[in-house]
Amino acid sequence: MTHFDIAIVGAGHGGAQTAIQLRQLGFAGSIGLIGAEPELPYERPPLSKDYLTGGKAFERMLIRPAAFWRERSVTLVPGTRIVAVDPAARRLTTDAGGAFSYGTLVWAAGGTPRQLRCAGGELAGVHVVRCKADVDAILAELPAVQRVAVIGGGYVGLETAAAMRTLGKEVVLVEALDRVLARVAGEPVSRFYEEEHRAHGVDLRLGATVAALEGTERVETVRLQDGERISADLAIVGIGIEAAVEPLLAAGAEGANGVEVDAFCRISLPHVYAVGDCAAHENMWAGGIRLRLESVQNATDMASTAARAITGGTEPYAAMPWFWSNQYDLRLQTVGLSLGHDATLVRGDPAARAFSVLYLLEGRVIALDCINATRDYVQGRKLIESRVTADPAKLADPAVPLKSLAA
Numbered sequence: 001m002t003h004f005d006i007a008i009v010g011a012g013h014g015g016a017q018t019a020i021q022l023r024q025l026g027f028a029g030s031i032g033l034i035g036a037e038p039e040l041p042y043e044r045p046p047l048s049k050d051y052l053t054g055g056k057a058f059e060r061m062l063i064r065p066a067a068f069w070r071e072r073s074v075t076l077v078p079g080t081r082i083v084a085v086d087p088a089a090r091r092l093t094t095d096a097g098g099a100f101s102y103g104t105l106v107w108a109a110g111g112t113p114r115q116l117r118c119a120g121g122e123l124a125g126v127h128v129v130r131c132k133a134d135v136d137a138i139l140a141e142l143p144a145v146q147r148v149a150v151i152g153g154g155y156v157g158l159e160t161a162a163a164m165r166t167l168g169k170e171v172v173l174v175e176a177l178d179r180v181l182a183r184v185a186g187e188p189v190s191r192f193y194e195e196e197h198r199a200h201g202v203d204l205r206l207g208a209t210v211a212a213l214e215g216t217e218r219v220e221t222v223r224l225q226d227g228e229r230i231s232a233d234l235a236i237v238g239i240g241i242e243a244a245v246e247p248l249l250a251a252g253a254e255g256a257n258g259v260e261v262d263a264f265c266r267i268s269l270p271h272v273y274a275v276g277d278c279a280a281h282e283n284m285w286a287g288g289i290r291l292r293l294e295s296v297q298n299a300t301d302m303a304s305t306a307a308r309a310i311t312g313g314t315e316p317y318a319a320m321p322w323f324w325s326n327q328y329d330l331r332l333q334t335v336g337l338s339l340g341h342d343a344t345l346v347r348g349d350p351a352a353r354a355f356s357v358l359y360l361l362e363g364r365v366i367a368l369d370c371i372n373a374t375r376d377y378v379q380g381r382k383l384i385e386s387r388v389t390a391d392p393a394k395l396a397d398p399a400v401p402l403k404s405l406a407a
């Protein structure tokens with residue numbers, strides 16, 4: 001049985017960064033990076049953006065080239081899924097019946113796309129966008145596709161819709177709630193993106209629930225709860241993920257929606273850490289509420305925290321959250337967490353397609369969504385850090401630099 005001093009399960013953003021950080025910190029023991037996907041570790045965000053439109057080659061998405069891993073003696077174990085963890089024996093079991101032993105385990109398995117709970121979800125032509133294989137399957141079918149139904153109006157759904165419009169496909173987007181991005185952004189941001197997508201020709205259906213996907217050999221129709229039938233040659237489902245933590249929970253780890261980690265990314269099982277999308281942590285930028293974040297920033301910074309802790313560091317996870325989304329020619333940059341905000345301010349003019357939405361709690365700015373407004377994003381970060389109470393009129397005035405209010 002192969003032994004790794006540190007076994008990392010999941011070779012995505014969090015797993016790859018953990019290995020990179022461990023070597024940077026001088027860790028000299030053996031590292032195994034075990035991942036279910038066959039590819040070298042790669043960046044996921046382009047999957048719903050320029051990889052989907054054909055604007056970015058896969059080679060340009062690699063987190064590091066193959067030589068990097070060889071030179072740093074990180075053993076890649078691709079195409080291998082871990083199905084069981086034995087924390088007492090410090091043993092991992094693979095889906096092929098193999099096993100690894102470990103000194104320390106870092107779990108970085110991300111999440112699995114949530115499935116539609118209605119008839120027809122299994123039909124051919126119904127897709128998700130989580131990994132390269134998902135997008136390659138879509139791309140293979142696209143030449144024969146004219147009408148695409150996107151189900152879910154979160155970031156992945158909206159980016160996918162924008163990519164499909166860029167490729168000239170007819171797009172219907174179905175969202176169950178009464179606005180897009182409802183879970184993550186304030187109403188002004190939602191309304192702005194709804195108008196943008198409509199202006200780009202997306203047929204947006206809000207407050208609409210999918211009752212069934214119908215078709216004989218492959219999907220042909222999306223039937224809504226109100227009985228309407230929408231024709232579609234291909235459906236893309238983007239309704240969120242479930243944290244991939246079953247083997248840890250089965251081994252007795254604390255958690256449910258994600259595995260619970262402490263400020264050093266340690267879970268309740270001995271010698272085990274978790275990082276990235278699957279790690280439910282108490283976030284200081286959300287008033288200490290336990291949550292999971294699904295972002296490259298969070299996976300990267302948690303990887304650093306875990307690598308430091310494993311090599312004897314004592315710095316807890318305290319990174320300020322940030323995120324981005326590209327749709328059409330719009331670049332959204334978000335910083336901080338808007339959870340629990342009690343007021344919003346719009347800074348700038350949405351009609352000019354460059355503005356920011358500020359989220360406040362008791363007069364303090366706790367987060368910003370900046371659309372084509374990078375200066376606000378950069379300076380807003382300082383404002384959040386400073387925790388000052390600023391004059392709302394000044395905050396909303398684009399002529400007043402945010403950094404002048406952070407002092």
Ligand SMILES: Cc1cc2nc3c(=O)[nH]c(=O)nc-3n(C[C@H](O)[C@H](O)[C@H](O)COP(=O)(O)OP(=O)(O)OC[C@H]3O[C@@H](n4cnc5c(N)ncnc54)[C@H](O)[C@@H]3O)c2cc1C
Pocket residue numbers: 009010011012013014015034035036037044045046047048080081082083108109110111129130131156244275276277278293294295296297299322323324325326
């Ligand atoms: C389409 C798309 C667009 C995105 N766009 C953005 C963006 O614009 N900005 C942003 O900040 N974030 C974006 N994200 C989110 C970001 O990619 C994730 O937050 C990030 O990848 C999380 O890293 P992770 O290591 O936790 O998980 P992942 O990167 O998902 O890696 C987990 C890996 O673990 C593997 N795995 C799972 N279970 C097992 C197992 N049992 N054994 C072995 N391997 C396993 C998986 O196959 C996967 O390769 C996007 C995500 C998607 C899907």
